Amino acid sequence: xxxxxxxxxxxxxxxxxxxxxxxxxxxxxxxxxxxxxxxxxxxxxxxxxxxxxxxxxxxxxxxxxxxxxxxxxxxxxxxxxxxxxxxxxxxxxxxxxxxxxxxxxxxxxxxxxxxxxxxxxxxxxxxxxxxxxxxxxxxxxxxxxxxxxxxxxxxxxxxxxxxxxxxxxxxxxxxxxxxxxxxxxxxxxxxxxxxxxxxxxxxxxxxxxxxxxxxxxxxxxxxxxxxxxxxxxxxxxxxxxxxxxxxxxxxxxxxxxxxxxxxxxxxxxxxxxxxxxxxxxxxxxxxxxxxxxxxx
Amino acid sequence: xxxxxxxxxxxxxxxxxxxxxxxxxxxxxxxxxxxxxxxxxxxxxxxxxxxxxxxxxxxxxxxxxxxxxxxxxxxxxxxxxxxxxxxxxxxxxxxxxxxxxxxxxxxxxxxxxxxxxxxxxxxxxxxxxxxxxxxxxxxxxxxxxxxxxxxxxxxxxxxxxxxxxxxxxxxxxxxxxxxxxxxxxxxxxxxxxxxxxxxxxxxxxxxxxxxxxxxxxxxxxxxxxxxxxxxxxxxxxxxxxxxxxxxxxxxxxxxxxxxxxxxxxxxxxxxxxxxxxxxxxxxxxxxxxxxxxxxxxxxxxxxxxxxxxxxxxxxxxxxx
Numbered sequence: 001x002x003x004x005x006x007x008x009x010x011x012x013x014x015x016x017x018x019x020x021x022x023x024x025x026x027x028x029x030x031x032x033x034x035x036x037x038x039x040x041x042x043x044x045x046x047x048x049x050x051x052x053x054x055x056x057x058x059x060x061x062x063x064x065x066x067x068x069x070x071x072x073x074x075x076x077x078x079x080x081x082x083x084x085x086x087x088x089x090x091x092x093x094x095x096x097x098x099x100x101x102x103x104x105x106x107x108x109x110x111x112x113x114x115x116x117x118x119x120x121x122x123x124x125x126x127x128x129x130x131x132x133x134x135x136x137x138x139x140x141x142x143x144x145x146x147x148x149x150x151x152x153x154x155x156x157x158x159x160x161x162x163x164x165x166x167x168x169x170x171x172x173x174x175x176x177x178x179x180x181x182x183x184x185x186x187x188x189x190x191x192x193x194x195x196x197x198x199x200x201x202x203x204x205x206x207x208x209x210x211x212x213x214x215x216x217x218x219x220x221x222x223x224x225x226x227x228x229x230x231x232x233x234x235x236x237x238x239x240x241x242x243x244x245x246x247x248x249x250x251x252x253x254x255x256x257x258x259x260x261x262x263x264x265x266x267x268x269x270x271x272x273x274x275x276x277x278x279x280x281x282x283x284x285x286x287x288x289x290x291x292x293x294x295x296x
Numbered sequence: 297x298x299x300x301x302x303x304x305x306x307x308x309x310x311x312x313x314x315x316x317x318x319x320x321x322x323x324x325x326x327x328x329x330x331x332x333x334x335x336x337x338x339x340x341x342x343x344x345x346x347x348x349x350x351x352x353x354x355x356x357x358x359x360x361x362x363x364x365x366x367x368x369x370x371x372x373x374x375x376x377x378x379x380x381x382x383x384x385x386x387x388x389x390x391x392x393x394x395x396x397x398x399x400x401x402x403x404x405x406x407x408x409x410x411x412x413x414x415x416x417x418x419x420x421x422x423x424x425x426x427x428x429x430x431x432x433x434x435x436x437x438x439x440x441x442x443x444x445x446x447x448x449x450x451x452x453x454x455x456x457x458x459x460x461x462x463x464x465x466x467x468x469x470x471x472x473x474x475x476x477x478x479x480x481x482x483x484x485x486x487x488x489x490x491x492x493x494x495x496x497x498x499x500x501x502x503x504x505x506x507x508x509x510x511x512x513x514x515x516x517x518x519x520x521x522x523x524x525x526x527x528x529x530x531x532x533x534x535x536x537x538x539x540x541x542x543x544x545x546x547x548x549x550x551x552x553x554x555x556x557x558x559x560x561x562x563x564x565x566x567x568x569x570x571x572x573x574x575x576x577x578x579x580x581x582x583x584x585x586x587x588x589x590x591x592x593x594x595x596x597x598x599x600x601x602x603x604x605x606x607x608x609x610x611x612x613x614x615x616x
Contacts, residue, residue, distance in 0.1 A: 133314030138546035267442035275437035
């Protein structure tokens, strides 16, 4: 905790981006764990068609309701479909909904926040009231209402979760812009006549990016959980396409018959995916928060 | 203080107005014609026109909104397309069930968070603390609908004696014992996610307070550690916790939607979920409106309570 003895690190000319990244990860071991978990998740989602031992939607009546075994690691469901293969394929749905909906929220929320924070005045007042109205809804309730209205489809789930994510980004960005706006380098840029659009993009945005990266990571965790909840309620991808939430819902009817394995695979998969993004978000916050860095 | 509350109430009006516009727009962007849901399969064009006129759907959208808002302000949220019951009656009928479930969840979550969070903060960096921090992260990441199913599996089927039933509801007034038996599993399901957030808040608030000068003073004047923690630390650390509890009303409503579905509990969450597949928009609209208004009112109550509990907060600037 002795901040005075910390060496001052200067970027050297010969240092590559890769070595800077290695240094950063060595300094933040939790980040390393988070990045490894994320890499595994992405690998599984990208190569699901190759890794999955069976076709996730192929019905095989002789194999129905088999408990976990060497042939079927996570068992099979009532239609004889391999639960492990469905879990692997389901990761594609969850991660794509996570990434796309967070991107929707990020683009709109950050743009609104940047404009509201920098321009202030009437735009700020009106934009923030709309954001307040969005915040007045419990997030999942709003997502359910939008998806129910647009129709139960994966694209609509993405849009709904994206809309729900907007207020978080807008509020965070606006607050950060307000904190940065009055600083000397912004005043200097304005004084020498740098156009407002360039000030926002080149001078303000890089200074608030760290906080946004943390928010985006944590929002992805929420998005995956929300997608699973929507699918559980029948508002996500429709059968027979594999989706973790929908598969858990489907398994409910066999709970009394003790066919626990039908929900175990998707349940644990949701937990691991959400945990990965929450863990990575926490680690990123610790690594990127200047206050924590100074004290550490 | 009164002025502060009045100002907050006034600020709530435009937001509530925007919320109603939001709900109206969400329902109106729906593809498909609600008239067909209302009038049945293959109805006569004359019947469709009559139903459209009866529902006011032949009017321009702003007129429809004004009419809907005016009726909503008088407590008329329309009638269910499916059951033809008044939406407000359906909600009022089921609200006590959701309220009881939510209150039980908050009680479980807050009491556990206070006990475990305090132990974790006192024994910082110990094995208990590490375990608590891990549980916190796991609790936030665990899907509550899967937790609900696991609890049903464990307590209703695996453990002999069927300690808790797998679902269903008995009102407290009918049979208090059975009501509690049916309440516990769903309440734990909802409480788990908020327990993680509460626990983290209690722990970090206490750690902040432990570093304060008055804590050193309390110890220096010879107070016992228990008195230092309960009378000085916990009392001050609870202020941010109050805020978190208030914000969790939203999480409780969200949890109720999922949990009531799993446990077949006749609350407003299940009412909304049952209305979705049949495109029963007035019911969905009504439940979303009630959820949003409850969330807004609880946030306001927390802000007021926060300002009351912490004398350092200036009433003039607290809403910024």
